[in-house]
Amino acid sequence: MTGGSDPGELLSVGPGLAVALVALALMGAAVAWLGRTGYGPAVLGAAARATLQLAVLGMALSLIVRSLWFTAAFTVLMGCTAGWTAAGRIVGRRPRWSEFAVTTVTVASPAALLTVALILSGVLPARGIAVIPVAGSAIGAAMAAAGLAGKRALEELTARRGELEAGLSLGLDPMFIRLDLTRSAAATALIPALDQTRTVGLVTIPGAFVGMVLGGASPVAAAVMQLYVLVAILCVTPVAIVAITWLVADGRYETGSRNY
Incomplete structure (x- = not known):
């Protein structure tokens, strides 16, 4: 756990987290591509979709659950x-x-x-x-x-x-x-x-x-x-x-x- 202001946070939200997420996605895609798995682009696509979908869900969830x-x-x-x-x-x-x-x-x-x-x-x-x-x-x-x-x-x-x-x-x-x-x-x-x-x-x-x-x-x-x-x-x-x-x-x- 990091030293974020919210005691319930596991990760601190900020530029550092954004950089880490991008680096992890690129690393996963690179290894998949170098290993000739055929799923290199799919790794990046999945990460991008997850980011967009979770952002939309986060904004809409409070309305949905009501x-x-x-x-x-x-x-x-x-x-x-x-x-x-x-x-x-x-x-x-x-x-x-x-x-x-x-x-x-x-x-x-x-x-x-x-x-x-x-x-x-x-x-x-x-x-x-x-x-x-x-x-x-x-x-x-x-x-x-x-x-x-x-x-x-x-x-x-x-x-x-x-x-x-x-x-x-x-x-x-x-x-x-x-x-x-x-x-x-x-x-x-x-x-x-x-x-x-x-x-x-x-x-x-x-x-x-x-x-x-x-x-x-x-x-x-x-x-x-x-x-x-x-x-x-x-x-x-x-x-x-x-x-x-x-x-x-x-x-x-x-x-x-x-x-x-």
Whole structure:
């Protein structure tokens, strides 16, 4: 922590922070470019988008959380954005409408059902300040898992095309063969969520936990909230992975030709 005027600040906002952010983005992009990952420009683009989007969110959030209608609309926007991003990651190009639609339903539905169930059970207050971070964490986790699982599943079908054609020539069910070929590769998308949960408090100290404590919440309340977030992620992530794998096996996606 720095010596800022706000005791809740983790970083001092000022020219030094701006320079640090630019340097970090440039360094990440340079390493990605020198390593020939193909994602050098994407690093800079992601950093620029994050800056703009967080700035807009910071200005609009106080208005959004005051109304359940605005909260619902913003949650829908989160789901659609997550669906578009995951679909693009899967196919490696701008997704078609059908690809976007099925991915959005897959990514957003588990988080929506979970959030509604928590509100109806009285566990989660029906207030924007509570709904948005809870729904957003679940949608974000499902988005990342779906994008990676779908991408890996499509790559596996391409790499193991000979096995697929051999199975078809034997008269095996196409869906059965595709699922058998893609399940293991797609399931690796669950590893980040598992590792994050297993090592919380030992390797990683979640930002939400730190923020709640600095904001005045008790460590117990912060720990309970963080535990919920991690368990919710472990709930929605397998759902997204299994559903996307099935959609890939069913031929709902076609591969693209570039990184997305």
